[in-house]
Amino acid sequence: MRDLAQIQQTNYDVIVIGGGINGAGVARDAALRGLKTILIEKSDFASGSSSWSSRLIHGGLRYLEYFEFPLVRESLKEREVLLHTAPHLVNPLQLTIPVYRDRSRPYWKIWAGMILYDVFSFDKTLPSHRMLPQEKFKQIFRSIDKDKLAGGAQYYDGQVTFAERLCLENVLSAQNAGASVLNYVEVMELKIEEQRISDLVCKDKLTGESLTISASKDAVIINTAGPWIDNVCQRGNKAGEDVTIGDGKKNGGTKGSHIVVEPFPGAPKSNLYVEAKSDGRPFFILTWLDKYLIGTTDLPYKENIENIKANNDEIDYLLQETNNIIPTANLKRDDVVFTYSGVRPLPNSEGKKPGSITRKHIIFDHKTEGVNNLLTLIGGKLTTYRNVGEEMVNEIFKRMKRSPQPCRTDSLPLPGCILPSDERIQQAITEYSPILSVNTIDHLFFSYGANAMEVLSLTKENPELRKQISPNLPDIKAQVVYAVEYELAHTLVDILRRRTTLAMNGHYGMDLLPAITETLQKHCGWTDEQCDRAKNEYRFYMEHNCIPDYQIV
Known part of the structure; x- marks a missing residue:
């Protein structure tokens, strides 16, 4: 309260x-x-x-181009801290960089960057980079565009699925x-x-x-x-x-947009860090929640930031550049299942190119x-x-003018900290699998870490909360109640977009609203009026932030 x-x-x-x-x-x-x-x-x-990023915990390989070596070292050090204090949220991620002879970053430059990246992450627990000569690269990545391909590089960073x-x-x-x-x-x-x-x-x-x-x-x-x-x-x-x-002019952010698509023909199992064919700008094609997260753009932005979304041109750019690197993808606008967009909080740097700020x-x-x-x-x-x-x-x-207490956040785990080998996971499967699917239990630990035990305990007290929100998803009604009662959620956007990823699993979460509002009425005391208002606010949010203009009827 x-x-x-x-x-x-x-x-x-x-x-x-x-x-x-x-x-x-x-x-x-x-x-x-x-x-x-x-x-x-x-x-x-x-x-x-915080919810508009590419969901990477990374050292910033591209920052090496601008000689921001202290920032790279700081980032790589913090990446290692999070891999240890939040292993339930931050996971190692292998990235592959295709290198082409006709683009701005030649093979030798990528190789040099890889060596520097390893040097700055000297205390890492992740594997070091490896270079892939042309023929080796072609064998591993058969669907990637081979025209003027010089080879590639592979290295590790981190991904935070639920930023x-x-x-x-x-x-x-x-x-x-x-x-x-x-x-x-x-x-x-x-x-x-x-x-x-x-x-x-x-x-x-x-x-x-x-x-x-x-x-x-x-x-x-x-x-x-x-x-x-x-x-x-x-x-x-x-x-x-x-x-x-x-002076009121300290922020000079740029707009970054992402799209989410289902797996597509030629989709790589590794994550790609790619140089766009049209303008040389780097972007990511990332595996994310059994889908692919593609982004980001980097455009000057001076407009209203309260309601901001990817425009048609940005969506077309990301689709086309993905098709350029993976010709079999043949992605079209109808393949986009979700978008999100926002403004990076960067220093005001009038006249600079967005990527160089x-x-x-x-x-x-x-x-x-x-x-x-x-x-x-x-x-x-x-x-x-x-x-x-x-x-x-x-x-x-x-x-x-007080003596500082020592900082503990570099070693103190976050509340949900748990490793995949933790015996509590097997205990939960043994205890709850008679009433819940193993898929749902795994999903709860993947989403909530150790706090999954608290979500599961709600299903003991109330069998109604064991029910899936949708037959196609592992999420259960207990998650809705948990979001409101224990995680400070107040709106449907809070629940579907930030406490869970229900909004991003198709149909922008619209088809889930009846089951969720029924749960809120029955178990959280929401009134009919509250639910109606919340649904209208949710639809407004999705239309003004996530649903592409060409999809709105």
């Missing part, structure tokens, strides 16, 4: 604005180190950039460590007194009520709102007058702009969120 009365009676040491992966990482680290922390998010956790759940587990870990966490709470005013933010006037978007979050005398306010960082800075209020903190994060101190206790994160990647949190909390202790 959201105890807003108690929250308004508390003075917080750390107030984090923005509940994406970076804000969640800061809140978790701060709470684990004993700071009185609150995390607020104007929509749902991970509803922005939204990685964010959520950080949020729940912060909460377990004593932090207050609120989604659907938007900052309306930052009250500035004597060059410090003293209070945040916010709106609870679930009830429409106003609430005030108070800062302690030496509190630090952290702005991790991603593409919305400038919007937050425009909410200043000094002596009753609205003011903008700074640094992916290195910047912690901006607003002291130079007349506010002494506000720090804004510019940039930030999914891979490096934990290190961002550590840096930020170290700076908070420095500001407070």
Whole structure:
């Protein structure tokens, strides 16, 4: 339950604005180190950039081209941390790079990049790269375009299948460590007194009520709102007058779009990192949830970021470039089963090519702009969120002139941490397989890690929750109840898009709405009116964010 009365009676040491992966990482680290922390998010956790990525935990092979060696090393180090602290969410991923003689990255350059990548990941547990000469490559990848093929390279990075759940587990870990966490709470005013933010006037978007979050005398306010960082800075209020903190031009994000397709003729079993034939831009063809995730684009974007989706041109570009590399694919618009798109939170870099804008994060101190206790994160990647949190909390202790407590997030597992060999999985199969299919039990451990035991326990208490949401999917009704009761879900988009991947399994989840709303009515107390409103909001979201324009009738 959201105890807003108690929250308004508390003075917080750390107030984090923005509940994406970076804000969640800061809140978790701060709470684990004993700071009185609150995390607020104007929509749902991970509803922005954190759910718009290619779902890779990677060192950034392409960053080597721009000599961003410290960023590559940082990313590779953090990749290794996540492989150990979140093995249920982050898995090794083999990637293959086809190299062509008529494109911008020759064989020798890729080879040199592979060697450097191995050098910077000297402490890795993943295998090192291997180069594939032309004939060897052709033998292994028979369906890939062979015209002017010079060979290829294979290496390992990591994949986070459920990026939204990685964010959520950080949020729940912060909460377990004593932090207050609120989604659907938007900052309306930052009250500035004597060059410090003293209070945040916010709106609870679930009830429409106003609430005030108070800062302690030496509190630090952290702005991790991603593409919305400038919007937050425009909410200043000094002596009753609205003011903008700074120039309001710190974010310069680019638009990235992805498409999801079913397996297609010639689809590779390995994941491809490919240079587009038309413009030389790298993109991925990734295996993901028995489907293929293809992306991403990288385009300048200055428009509204509240409702953003892949346009027809971007979809056609990704389809055509996939067909170029795998001629037997013959993908068409009708093959697209889902799209998502968003804006990367990058530093404002007017005049630069999108691909060349640094992916290195910047912690901006607003002291130079007349506010002494506000720090804004510019940039930030999914891979490096934990290190961002550590840096930020170290700076908070420095500001407070307190001796810093040691950071634990580099070794402390996330709540769902479990290995495939864990005996609890076999115990669950033995205990629950008489009432649930082994496929469903495996799916729950794949999605929730160790927390699958909590989902399974709901089916003991209520046999109705054992039922599958759809005969074609392993997901069960207990997951809907678990999302609402234990995972801070408030809307159908939260449930189908971020707590589960039900929205991405075909028909944009529309065919599942009757079974899900019936479950919410019966087991979570939702009214007919709530369900009708939620279904309308869900359809609006899908039409404005995920369903291509050419599919909307």
